[in-house]
Amino acid sequence: MSRTGRCxxxxxxxxxxxxxxVVALCHCDDCQRQSGAAFSTNxxxxxxxxxxxxTPTVFHTTGTGTGEDRERSFCGTCGSVLFTQLAEQPGVTIVKAGTLDDRTGFAPAxxxxxxxxxxxVAAIESGRPTYPQDLPAG
Ligand SMILES: [Zn+2]
Ligand SMILES: [Zn+2]
Structure with missing residues (x-):
């Protein structure tokens, strides 16, 4: 099924x-700073x-837990945060859920x-499996 999105x-x-x-809520410090929100829906x-x-503008950060590169893509005109590329998962692109045109059906797992x-946030978002840091490998 095809979905579209934009900044x-x-x-x-x-x-x-x-x-x-997978759909993951991320509470990491970089996601909070980059989005300006309490968490990011990835x-x-x-x-x-x-x-x-x-052509998005990119900014690189270092993963706190892994020390691996994170390429964070955003719109250089309006500043919307769109994608993240994790160095250790080159086959995966993380899309920020808020940029989708149709955001239905993507409840975080x-x-x-x-x-x-x-x-x-922790108080109202309970009930899902949680991890103190990155998702375990695999
Ligand atoms: Zn994060
Ligand atoms: Zn834009």
Whole structure:
């Protein structure tokens, strides 16, 4: 099934032709800072299934737990955060759920980095499997 998405201004758009591998709420410090929100809703897709139109601006961070590179893509015009590429998972593209045109059907299956979750979020988002840091490998 195909889904489309875009940044706020529309300079960057994309199409995804796969179901997500997993949908994860991420409470990590970088996701909170980058989004300005309490957490990020991340859809992990096979990289091959994501087609991007336009050229996002990229910024690199280092994963707190892994020390691996994170390439964070955003729109250089409006600042919308769109994608993350994890160095240790080159076949996966993470799409920020809020940029989808149709956001239905993507309830998170897991929560990661609950170590850095804001207290009030942890209180209302209980019930899913949680991990104090990154998802375990595999
Ligand atoms: Zn934009
Ligand atoms: Zn994160």
């Amino acid at each position: 706020v201004c529309g300079t960057i758009s994309y199409e995804v032709e796969a179901d997500p591998i 859809l992990l897709f096979p990289k091959d299934a994501v087609t991007v139109a336009g 897991v929560e990661v980095w609950t170590d850095s979750a804001q207290e009030w």
